[in-house]
Amino acid sequence: MKQAIELNINGDTHEILVSPNNTLLEVLRDKLGLMGTKRGCDLGACGACTVLINGDAYLSCIMLAVDAIGKEILTIEGLDEGGDLHPLQRSFVENGGLQCGFCTPGMILTAKAILGEEKHPTEEVIKRKMAGNLCRCTGYKKIFEAVMSVTEQSGKEF
Amino acid sequence: MEKELNVVGARLPMMDAAQKVKGTALFTDDLILPGMLFGKILRSPVPHAKILNIDTSRAEKLPGVKGVVTGRDIPDRKYGIVPMAKDEYALAKDKVRYIGDDVAAVCAIDPEIAEEAVELIKVDYEELPAVFDPLEAKREGAPEIHAGIKNNTSFAIRKEFGDVRKAFAECDAIFEDTFYSQPVNHAPLEPHAALAQFDPLNGELTIWSSTQIPFFLRRNLSNTLQIPESKVRVVKPKVGGGFGQKIDLYAKDFCAAWFAIQLGKPVKFVYEREEVFISTRQRHPMYITVKTGMKKDGIILAQKFQAHADGGAYNSTAPTMIALSCYFLMIPYRVPNLIYEGYHVYTNKPVGGAMRGHGIPQARFAVERQLDMIAERLGLDAAEVRIKNSIHAGEPHPAKFIINTCGFSDSVKKAADAIGWKEKRGKLPLGRGVGLAGASFPSGVSNMSHISSGAVVQLGRDGAVNVLSGAADIGQGAETVISQIVAEELGVPIEDIRITAADTGITPLDPGTFGSGVTVRAGNAARLAVISVKQKLFNFIADKLEANVADLVAKDRNIFVKGSPEKGMTLSEALKSYQYADLPMPIVGRGSWMAPATEPTTLFKEDGNFAPSYSFMTQAAEVDVDLHTGKVKLLRMVTAHDCGRAINPMLVEGQLEGSVVGGMGQALYEDVIVEKGQVMNPSFLDYGFPTFLEMPEIEAIEVETDDPIGPFGAKEAGEGTQLSPAPAIVNAIYDAIGVNFMELPITPEKILDALEEKKNRKNSRSDQCISHC
Incomplete structure (x- = not known):
């Protein structure tokens, strides 16, 4: 049976039958x-579908919509x-931290979640926490540099 | 070679980068049309069988199902990306040849109903004996996979260059070794998709497809659907990576179009990740035996090379792949005498196709590994051997390649220096090592029927530059690079360029993204088009300025007399006076470009200059091998690449870095594991390509040459660098632990087994322990 739920997405309340x-x-x-949230594997293995729920990174392909009721969803x-552009978005553009762009929304949101937890994460923390986001184009180097360049800008709130 | 350039050579972000970071870049699956239906393919669960009967009645009756199609309903037209190798139907007609073969398709009002309907189709199969190894498939008495193809060998070539017998007789040392290179999936992040729409009033079909080859797809759809090419419009939205896998027509393209035509409604097909693994394409697994004869000083005199490629169930690009793996043995090293025997053999397994490097990485793995092994046996330095045998610009080539520029020996030196070759090779503690390997790749294909590109540039009254190009940007940044070329030539910033690309209904012909030829081919076409625009404008302005056309320069949105910037006008003034002189607007320029080929070749039959130019590169790796877990960590990879002049160094670096990490995946992690025809790891959870955690330190070194053919001296940068990371890494593993691996990938299990075996061998001779040796 379908039911009507309310989801708070990007600051708007949507009533949806699910x-x-x-x-x-x-x-x-x-x-x-x-459509910015991508479906890459539908198995929680590639990170292309990453969204933020109350600031934390979640894989939306393995999360039930009803579990997001009452929470703040950011896509x-x-x-x-x-x-x-958000500073992370700008940094990805300027540092060439993308190629085909399919993994990019998930990468940026995961990076935002990391920076939300700590302002100056170490290189190792970034690599470990972004390891669930796959990219087949870039070899990760420029994505890493894009994230690092934002963490190096001190005093900013993300 | 110093030219003053403003836009070419600049590290500019991709023109669509902002869209991509905002999530507004639209890929095929992001497109929605009113009344859209959803399709799903039924795939074979058996590796080899006759189809006796297909009962679709239950599926058809399921509420919400709008159509079902099977192989017996579709025209009797085979397709294939290489015309001479067509051997496949969009849906299997009478036989299935691998697990995952396309059998039938349904179309329904939502994806769940389509999925349910597929399961209601009942297929009666008569299973046939299957064969899973190319060496077995080639034997007499092996199951016949395609009727009339003897020994399952769909393509075989034997080529001899020079006098091999005589050359071997003159060698001081001859070595023969056998190697194996595994199947690798391209694994683009975007799963394959197609959305088709048909207008019954004018009979026109439009299809949006995740393709690298819009114009080839148009031809294949026209041929298989039996409608004129002029009625098929292929539009390429953003493509989420391809790496060669999106060079083909697939059932999703055909079936979306088929249902759209039958039902008059838009229809979308999106493959699941598992389907991408099983039913698209993969890098050909290959068995290779290479025999090399050398003089004492390490000069290669002759090689004999035998390759058996496991093609899987169909040909796809078979002839091209085999030809490439043959001819590129004679570059970057001078191999004056060569016998090549190559076989493309069918098996009941997933299909091999073009993948970044296309037949060459397998060959390079064998040759570059063997060169190291020979250097060791002859007591020579492996880097020196490569420099000694390096081909040079202008040299005659046994297969008639024309090498205008060549930075290969430089690339070896630079890569070796950067990795610390002299200080490290053979001198690091057990478990640490360095290795290197070289390669060369074509910048596109010279003259293989219809391999040419067109472009149109329109200059409007307000100075906006509108570019039409057929080139297919699949994420590498082709549209940006082409726009940089146009902007440079017209003396405007890139912001003034608007580009529309890869839409067969609007843009000029282009073969697509393959063979690393886009920058040279489509870039040259766009350059010719904008030069034509510039000439029209210059001819007019020259009179106004009382100057010679040849003396005019376009720069910074101004046109002026060379050396006298005060004698000129802004582009905007020039366009205004052009218009007020009652000359027709917009100013339109057209360009078509095909590589010059005095001796055109497909390489299938005759020799000749295969590509307009060749890139050269060396990769040097430093690895750490954990002696307890067997895990190999690639610490650092240096890649020295002669890609001519980089139109956009940031994008070039991105190509090199992506290639290196992909090559590392092939060396250490990736393997499509197939048991009795069943892919055992068709998911990102099980397949495991490199993540952030495996990312090595990467240093890209430019070896710049100024190529006379490429636009502004550019050569390829997209594919060549994926040829040799694997042998460089495996050579470094030898340096680290003294084990010669001959089969990819080098998993921890193989490392531990090898260390154990080495220890046992040593123990049987002495009491030495591996950790002390």
Whole structure:
């Protein structure tokens, strides 16, 4: 049986009819057209579907939509600030931290979650916490540099 | 070679980078059309069988199902990316040849119903004996996979260059070794997808597809659907990586189009990750035996090379792959006498296809490994051997390649210096080692029918530059590079360029993204087009300025007389006066470009200059081998690459870094494990390609040459660097632990087994312990 739920996504409240087994990814993409969240494996193994829930990184392809009720969901569409790129987004652009762009939203949101936990994570922490986000194009180096360059800008709030 | 350049050579972000970071870049699966239906493919559960009957009645009756199609419903038209090698139907007609072969498709109002309907199709199979190894498949009496293909060998070439028998007789030492290179999946992050729409009023089909080859896809769809090419429009949205895997027509393309035509509604197919692993393409597994004859000083006199490629169930790019692995044995080293025997053999397994390097990485693994082994046996320095045998620009080539520029020996020296070769090779403690390997790759393909690119540049009244290019940007940044070339030539910033690319209904012909030829081919076409625009404008301005056309320069949105910047006008003024002179706007320039080929070749039959130019590169690796766990860590990889002049150094670095990490995956981690035709690890959880944690330190060194053919001297940068990371790493492992591995990948199990065996051998001779030796 479908049921109506309310989800808070990027600051807006959406009322959506879902089945209990609908994943958050299905709701975001197929019901709300928020296509920035990508489906790469549907198995929680590639990180392309990463969203933030109350600031923490979650894999939306293995999370039920109903489990996100009452929480603040942030997708890549909600990250920029009044049309201006978020510092992480800008850093990915300027440092060439992307190629095909398919993993990019998930990479950026995971990086945001890391920087939300600690302002100046070590290189090892970044590598370990981003290891769940796969990229087949870049070899990770420029993505890593893009994230590092943001952590080096002191005093910023993310 | 110093040219003053502003936009070419700049580290510019990709033009669509902001879209990608904002999540607004649209890939095929992100597209939605009103009334869209969803498709799903039924795949074979058996490796080899006759299809006796397909009962689709239960699926058809399921509420929400709008159509079912099987092989017997579709036109009797085979497809294939290489015309001479067509051996595949969009849906199997009478036989399935591997687990995952496309059998039938359904189309329904939502993906869940489509999935349920697929399971309601009942197929009666008569199972046939299957064969899973190319050496067995080639034997007399092996199961016949394709009717009439003897010994399952769909392509075989034997080539001889020079006088091999005589050359071997003159050698001081001859070595023969056998190697194996494993199957690797491209694993682009974006699963393959297609969305088709048909307009019954004018009979036009539009298909959005995750493809590297829009124009080849158009041709294959036209051929298999039996509708004119002019009625098929292929649009390439953003493509989430390809690496060669998206060079083909797949069932999802055909079936989306088929249902769209039948039902008059848009239809979308998206492959699951498992389907990408099983039913698309992979790097050919290959058995290779190489015999090399040398003089005492390490000069290669002759080679004999025998390769058996495991093609899986179909040909895909078979002839090209075999030809490449043959001809690129004679570059970057001088091999004056060569016998090559190559076989593409069918097995009941997933299909081999083009993957970054395309037949060459397997050959390089064998040759570069063997060169190290020979150097060791002859007491020579492995880097020196490579420098000594390096080919040089302008040298005659046994297969008639024309080498205009060549930075190979430089690349060996630079890579060796950067990795600390002299201080480290053979001198590091047990478990640490350095190794290197070289390679060369074509910048596209010279003259293989219809391999040419077109471009149109339009300059409007407001100075906006509109570029139409057929080139397929699959994430490497082709659109940005082409725009940089146009901007440079017209003297405007890249912000003034708008590019529309890879839409067969709008943009000029282009063969697509393969063979690392986009920058040279499509870049040259765009350059010719913008030069034509510039000439039209210059011809007009020259009169106004009372100057010679040849003396005019376009720079910083100005046009002026060379050496006298005050004698000129802004581009905007120039366009205004052009318009007020009642000359037609927009100013349009067209360009078409094909590599010059005095001796055109496909390499299938005759020799000749295969590519407009060749890149050269050396990779040098430093590894740490954990003697207790067997894990190998690639600490550092230096890659010295002669890619001519980099149009965009940041994008070039990205290509090199991605290639290195992909090559590391092939060396250490990746293997499509197949048991009795069943892929055992078709997911990212089980397949395990490199993550952030495995990322090595990477140093990219530019070895710049100024190529006369490429736009602004550019050569390829996308593929060559994936040829030799694997042998460089395996050579470094030898330096670390003294074990010669001949089969990829080098897993911890293999390391531990080898160390154990080494220890036992030593123990049987003496009491020495491995940790002390």
